[in-house]
Amino acid sequence: AQTIHQWPVAEIKAVGSPLSLGCTIKGKSSPNLYWYWQATGGTLQQLFYSITVGQVESVVQLNLSASRPKDDQFILSTEKLLLSHSGFYLCAWKRDWGYEQYFGPGTRLTVL
Amino acid sequence: GDSVTQTEGQVALSEEDFLTIHCNYSASGYPALFWYVQYPGEGPQFLFRASRDKEKGSSRGFEATYDKGTTSFHLRKASVQESDSAVYYCALGYMNYNQGKLIFGQGTKLSIKP
Numbered sequence: 001a002q003t004i005h006q007w008p009v010a011e012i013k014a015v016g017s018p019l020s021l022g023c024t025i026k027g028k029s030s031p032n033l034y035w036y037w038q039a040t041g042g043t044l045q046q047l048f049y050s051i052t053v054g055q056v057e058s059v060v061q062l063n064l065s066a067s068r069p070k071d072d073q074f075i076l077s078t079e080k081l082l083l084s085h086s087g088f089y090l091c092a093w094k095r096d097w098g099y100e101q102y103f104g105p106g107t108r109l110t111v112l
Numbered sequence: 113g114d115s116v117t118q119t120e121g122q123v124a125l126s127e128e129d130f131l132t133i134h135c136n137y138s139a140s141g142y143p144a145l146f147w148y149v150q151y152p153g154e155g156p157q158f159l160f161r162a163s164r165d166k167e168k169g170s171s172r173g174f175e176a177t178y179d180k181g182t183t184s185f186h187l188r189k190a191s192v193q194e195s196d197s198a199v200y201y202c203a204l205g206y207m208n209y210n211q212g213k214l215i216f217g218q219g220t221k222l223s224i225k226p
Contacts, residue, residue: 032212043201044156044216059213090155094212099144099163099205101214103155 002027004104006091012110016080021107023074023091031093033074034101035066038088050074051096086111114139116202116217124223125192133187133220135176135202143204145169145178145185146214150199159200194224 003026013019025031035047048066050056056066063082067075074091088108092101119134137145144163148156160169162178162185169176174189185202202217 034212043218044214046213049211049213057211092155099212100146100158100161101212102158103148106153106155108153 002031002093002102004091004093004102006089006104006107008107009105010108010110012112013081015083015111019076019078019081019085019109021076021089021109023076023104025072025074025093028072028093028095030071030096032096033068034092034094035074035076036090036092036103037062038090038106040087042087044090048076081111083111085109114141114143114204114215116204116215118200118202118217118220120220121218122221122223124225126225127193128191129224131187131189131192131196131222133200133202133222135185135187135217137183137185137202137204139183139204141206142180143206145176146203146205147174147176147185147187148201148203148216150201150219152198156201192222192224194226197222197224 005024007022033050036044038044046059050068064078088106090106091104094101115138117136146161147159150156160171162169165180167178176185176187199219199221201219203214205214
């Protein structure tokens with residue numbers, strides 16, 4: 001069975017500080033990986049996707065970047081946080097031949 | 113661009129009531145349609161999908177039928193339970209092996225009174 005793990009569970013950061021969020025998938029080789037952002041009480045917005053190691057495509061520009069250093073790892077980062085970055089960050093995976101995406105438990109980010 | 117509209121922002125019911133959450137979509141192509149459920153503090157869980165006209169998806173007593181004519185995919189359940197309290201999202205996506213872009217509706221918060 002596939003498992004998806006996100007770290008940290010929650011972060012409280014200052015405006016202007018750097019950020020790094022991580023996601024790991026176990027039990028599935030070469031998954032398609034995704035980052036989503038969800039404002040409190042809001043809907044989900046896809047930020048990035050990756051179909052292979054080293055390749056990441058941006059869907060929405062939010063002064064964030066993403067990288068895929070390993071087949072099972074996806075990283076979301078920024079050098080300078082904004083207040084608008086606060087929210088719930090979700091990682092998801094999909095089989096390359098499938099439709100549906102499966103989400104991780106999420107990371108709650110609060111920027112003060 | 114493609115979009116998903118959920119009419120109800122919140123729905124409040126009692127146990128054993130019948131549930132309908134309305135979902136309409138606008139798409140340039142022929143998308144697959146999905147329902148996800150999200151419990152507080154957790155990531156969304158995939159409920160089911162339908163990928164062609166008149167196809168019915170179902171899971172855990174919930175069901176929805178893809179209707180291309182009315183561009184709808186309404187979620188229904190005959191008898192809700194308190195444990196069904198959550199936020200429900202309708203979404204659309206294309207059979208794109210790579211990007212897998214999903215477009216979500218605004219979500220409907222379902223509250224069930226015991």
